[in-house]
Amino acid sequence: MEPDSGRGRIGRGREGDTGLRGAARRLTGCVRAPGGKRTMSSITDNYPLSEKNPDRLTTPTGASWNDIDLQSVLDGTLSMSDLRIAPETLELQAQIAESAGRSQLAENLRRAAELVNVPEARILEVYQALRPGRSTPERLEQLAGELESQYQARRCARFLREAAQAYDS
Amino acid sequence: MKSKRLDLSSRRPVNQDSFIQEWPETGLILFNSPFDPKPGIRISRGRLCELDGKPEAEFDLIDRFIARYAIDLTRAEEAMALDSTEVARRLIDIGVPRQELVELFGALTPAKIVEVVNRLNTVEMMMALQKMRARRTPSNxxxxxxxxxxxxxxxxxxxxxxxxxxxxxxxxxxxxxxxxxxxxxxxxxxxxxxxxxxxxxxxxxxxxxxxxxxxxxxxxxxxxxxxxxxxxxxxxxxxxxxxxxxxxxxxxxxxxxxxxxxxxxxxxxxxxxxxxxxxxxxxxxxxxxxxxxxxxxxxxxxxxxxxxxxxxxxxxxxxxxxxxxxxxxxxxxxxxxxxxxxxxxxxxxxxxxxxxxxxxxxxxxxxxxxxxxxxxxxxxxxxxxxxxxxxxxxxxxxxxxxxxxxxxxxxxxxxxxxxxxxxxxxxxxxxxxxxxxxxxxxxxxxxxxxxxxxxxxxxxxxxxxxxxxxxxxxxxxxxxxxxxxxxxxxxxxxxxxxxxxxQTSAMVLxxxxxxSAVNDPNDYRGPGTGYSLSPERRQEIASLNQALDPREIGREPSAQSGGFLRETGEAHAGTDPGEIVIALGPAFGTALRSTLLGIPHREVLQALIDGIRAEGLRPRAVKIYATSDCGFIGHRGAQLSGSGIAIGIQSKGTTIIHQRDLEPLNNLELFPQAPNLDLSSYRTIGKNAAKYAKGEPVTPVPTRIDNTARLKYIVRTTVLHLHETRQVVKDRKARELDWSPIQAAAGSGAVEKVTQA
Missing domain, CATH: 3.20.20.350 (Diol/glycerol dehydratase, large subunit)
Incomplete structure (x- = not known):
């Protein structure tokens, strides 16, 4: 189930944290407090997004929350790839987790944001490579490089390199 | 060799479970293996280089992972320096909020966390769990x-x-x-x-x-x-x-x-x-x-x-x-x-x-x-x-x-x-x-x-x-x-x-x-805080299918069948040494019509009469209004009885044989467990009362021991007694009863059949 190429991919083209964070802000309509720092409540006030701000949710294929209903499923205009989370949304959830003091969860969600546009077969390939005794450090470095160059998945690439280093010591 | 009792105990379900002693060398121990590391941390230039006594060079994959991702190094040295008992106390101190503890524990090593938790007894751990779970609302x-x-x-x-x-x-x-x-x-x-x-x-x-x-x-x-x-x-x-x-x-x-x-x-x-x-x-x-x-x-x-x-x-x-x-x-x-x-x-x-x-x-x-x-x-x-x-x-x-x-x-x-x-x-x-x-x-x-x-x-x-x-x-x-x-x-x-x-602890309603823990964070801070049952949820939990409306108990159609007693005037002390008074509770045969077990009052009275007559004496029925207590009912009956012997009976079926010169709460025989009484017991009670009056030797009515009787019947007992007590009229004298409908039926085959059953 690869993303439906027939739709505009709003998830594409936004690379790196700055782009995602900006997009995440637009998603919630969240503005900075006068002091320049967003307060915890201003972020968590948007939670749950599915109740508070569903209209602003889109999929990586460009479908919006309101596009997805029983009729669109029956028409066949909707596929499983439309029922996916967008990197911007994951970034926003990462910020929510962070504001609740959950830095590791936030980091996981940011790695996830990078994987949104990585095809499932490739994800499974990376997972298999990380399992015990499957890969040389070079192989892990190669996968890290690919994730970085093809998908701008910098955090994931760093994570793979850290694994390679740990496996090798 | 085992006694019969020990032998039966040894076959109890719990004895089919396996129990062993500790064997630390193989990890068969819950806490405190002598091989467990001691808590400790060493951080050098922002890098964790010793974890629970193990230098970085000896780290295995899990140590490396924990060192890299799981410990907040900015707080670790300070947190690790805290006394474990002091940290354990904070867990159950309602003055210390959850979030503060989460931050603290995010900076501890595995051995330190275990040491802290092991300072708590089981109840303290439960208190800590109540405070520390992430989401306020529990689920399943x-x-x-x-x-x-x-x-x-x-x-x-x-x-x-x-x-x-x-x-x-x-x-x-x-x-x-x-x-x-x-x-x-x-x-x-x-x-x-x-x-x-x-x-x-x-x-x-x-x-x-x-x-x-x-x-x-x-x-x-x-x-x-x-x-x-x-x-x-x-x-x-x-x-x-x-x-x-x-x-x-x-x-x-x-x-x-x-x-x-x-x-x-x-x-x-x-x-x-x-x-x-x-x-x-x-x-x-x-x-x-x-x-x-x-x-x-x-x-x-x-x-x-x-x-x-x-x-x-x-x-x-x-x-x-x-x-x-x-x-x-x-x-x-x-x-x-x-x-x-x-x-x-x-x-x-x-x-x-x-x-x-x-x-x-x-x-x-x-x-x-x-x-x-x-x-x-x-x-x-x-x-x-x-x-x-x-x-x-x-x-x-x-x-x-x-x-x-x-x-x-x-x-x-x-x-x-x-x-x-x-x-x-x-x-x-x-x-x-x-x-x-x-x-x-x-x-x-x-x-x-x-x-x-x-x-x-x-x-x-x-x-x-x-x-x-x-x-x-x-x-x-x-x-x-x-x-x-x-x-x-x-x-x-x-x-x-x-x-x-x-997000953490999400459930979908x-x-x-x-x-989740984001929009429903656990805010337990002692009594009056944290999760509590809403009135609706309390009602939902209370409403078991099998829970009865107590107002309906004793009001079943079977308990309402036919009146058979008629009051004829105030009851006076009798002089006939051959009479046995049957003193009925205030609701007997009127407001209530059957005993705890559902035996119709009419049949109970008939069995008592039958027993007294079988011994050649004369039954006499009176209604007591002044009390619903079994002992007092029997005692009042005995004051009215020409023989000085009376049977007192409550509507729920509890029965006593009383004698005029005994203290109210004393008795000749008491049958407190109404569930264990059937019609043949009531007939025997009638006979025994007559024998006491005649001065003959009496074998007390045998009673069964049923430990579950109270469990099964206490609710019904309470409600029936409540109905009886509501019929009490403090100053009303005992009333003489005409029980002719029963007299006519006495000695009929139906009664004999029941009594033999």
Whole structure:
């Protein structure tokens, strides 16, 4: 189930944290407090997004929350790839987790944001490579490089390199 | 040699459990293995270079992972320097908020965390768990499996589980190729009733991910983690591969929790002489480091192993607690049979049930044990009524609710029909009417017709190959007229867009509404804070199907049949030495018409009369109004009796033989256990009273001992006595009674038959 190429991919083209964070802000309509720092409540006030701000949710294929209903499923205009989370949304959830003091969860969600546009077969390939005794450090470095160059998945690439280093010591 | 009593005791269920002494060298010890490291940390230039006494050069993969991702190095030195007892005290100090402790524990090492937790006794651990669990509202998860892997039965059981309040359902497979159908059946069943639940299918990692991506499951749980590198490798993963998998799920908006638990390393032979709890602390820190929102732990399938050791149940509570200290969602085990003994397994449950956890069971066997493919379930379908009663007794929210038989049958049938329809629409092997019917009414898969296993497995394989998805299921449901279920399944899939349920301790309520530690954080700070039952929820828990309206007790039609007594005037003291007074309670034969056991008052009176007459004496009946107390009724009767002997009887059937010159609360014979009295007993009581009057030797009426009588009848006793007491008129003199309708019937065959019975 690869993303439906027939739709505009709003998830594409936004690379790196700055782009995602900006997009995440637009998603919630969240503005900075006068002091320049967003307060915890201003972020968590948007939670749950599915109740508070569903209209602003889109999929990586460009479908919006309101596009997805029983009729669109029956028409066949909707596929499983439309029922996916967008990197911007994951970034926003990462910020929510962070504001609740959950830095590791936030980091996981940011790695996830990078994987949104990585095809499932490739994800499974990376997972298999990380399992015990499957890969040389070079192989892990190669996968890290690919994730970085093809998908701008910098955090994931760093994570793979850290694994390679740990496996090798 | 054993005494008979010891021999019987040795065969009690608890003695079928295994018990062993500690053996630290193999990891068969809960706390404090002599080989456990001492807490310690060394940080040099922002790098953790010694963890619990081990230098970085000797780190294994788990140490490296924990050191890199799980410890807040900015606070670690300060936190590690705190006295462990002092930290333990903060856990149960209501003045110290949860968030402060979460930050503190985020900066401790595994050995330090274990040392702190081990300073708490079991009750203190429960107090800490109540304060430290992440989400305010507790909930519950069910297992739904069956040995035949029948899809109609799976759907029906899933639907019933949701109706009963479970907010997550987990299935697994006997034969792994069944996985897509089992997942499908749960997906449909979980959305059939008015409730909702997330569903998962525990299978191999890659398949599990695939099912979730296809939208056939809505979360995953079995990302297993182990506390030693070797055990981790035997599980064919590393902390990094598991963490990456977690990100993979999250990238598709799918909720995940990890799995760990005491005992697994020892069971796999890789405990490295460390205590179970120390290894579990490592697991939990690896899970936190991986960025998982939560964990299921509590020994899980290994539970009988820690329970064989001293402190096993306390240790399991300790591991639950550590998960919450690390700010992880906690699904707290109770999912495998923990004991042969009902006492022991219930006692164990209380440690999670009373403090409350995010998911008290992970999960509860919603079908009978014999159909549980996870290892039995500590509680199963037949314990559901017990569980509902426990919630009601303790006023604790265990996540479940009583349901009516009608509602259960309704959702079961509809879920089975929906699966039948989807199989038809997707051209899968048909589900017959007989299967739908059996799934609605079955006890277990034993009652299900056989299916074509080969055909099912082929179809399941094709289903997966063709990449059939949750959307195919939604279309099939809608085309077959199950629009409501279709919409609910879609709404759940749609939640993926939001990622709301990726936050810690998320559960999905009907709507769907996501409730998690973000919008429902546990704010327990002592009495009057934290989770409390709403008035509606309190009422729901109270409303057991079998709970009666006490106002109706004693008002049954059988208790209302025909008056037979007529008052003829005030009763005066008799002079006939051959008379025995039968003194009736104020409601006897009037406001009430039968005893506790439902024996009509008319027949009771007749039996007493019959007994007195059999001894050649003359019965005389009076009604006492001034008291409802049995002793006083008998005593007042005795004052009126020419022979000085009276039988006093309350409406509920409690009887006394009294004598004029005894103190009111003394007696000749008392029969306090009305449930043990039948008509033949009343006849004997009549005879004995007469014998006392005649001065003949009397063998007291034999009474049976029934320890459950009070248990069974105390409510009815209370209500009947209440009705009787309401008839008391303090100053009203005793009344003489005309009992001619009985006189006419006396000696009839009917009475004889009863008395001989």
């Amino acid at each position: 998860q069910a297992h739904v499996t069956n040995r035949k892997e029948n899809p109609a039965l799976l759907a029906a059981d899933a639907a019933e589980a949701v109706e009963r309040g479970f907010s997550e359902l987990e299935t697994t497979v006997g034969v792994s190729r069944y996985a897509p159908f089992n997942a499908l059946a749960l997906l449909i069943g979980s959305q059939t009733g008015r409730g909702t639940a997330l569903t998962q299918c525990a299978v191999e990692e890659a398949l599990s991910l695939k099912l979730a991506l296809l939208g056939l499951t809505t979360y995953a749980e079995t990302l297993s983690v182990y506390g030693t590198e070797k055990a981790f490798h035997d599980g064919d993963d590393t902390p990094w591969s598991k963490a990456f998998l977690a990100s993979a799920y999250a990238s598709r908006g799918i909720k995940v929790r990890f799995t760990s638990g005491t005992g697994s390393e020892a069971l796999m032979g890789h405990a490295e002489a460390k205590s179970m709890l120390y290894l579990e602390a490592r697991c939990l820190m690896a899970i936190k480091g991986a960025g998982s929102q939560g964990v299921q732990n509590g020994s899980i399938s290994c539970i009988a192993l820690p329970e064989s050791l001293p402190g096993g149940v306390r240790g399991v509570l300790a591991e639950n607690l550590i998960a919450t200290l690390l700010d992880l969602e906690l699904a707290s085990g109770n999912d495998a049979l923990a004991s042969h003994s009902s006492i022991r397994k219930s006692a164990k449950l209380m440690l999670q049930f009373l403090p409350g956890t995010d998911y008290i069971f992970s999960g509860y066997s919603s079908m009978p044990k014999e159909d549980n493919l996870f290892g039995g379930g500590n509680f199963d379908a037949h314990d559901l009524d017990d569980y509902n009663v426990l919630q009601r007794d303790m006023q604790v929210d265990g996540g479940l609710r009583p349901v009516s038989d009608e509602d259960v049958l309704k959702v079961r049938r509809r879920a089975a029909q929906a699966v039948q329809a989807v199989f038809r629409q997707l051209e899968l092997p048909p589900v017959s009417e007989a299967e739908v019917e059996a799934a609605t009414r079955a006890e277990s898969s034993t009652d299900m017709p056989e299916r074509d296993v080969v055909g099912d497995l082929e179809a399941a394989g094709r289903f997966l190959e063709e990449g059939r998805s949750g959307l195919d299921v939604i279309r099939a449901l809608a085309r077959e007229g199950f629009d409501d279920i279709a919409r609910k399944v879609l709404a759940l899939q749609k939640l993926r867009l939001s990622g709301d349920h990726l 009907p709507g769907p509404k996501v409730v």
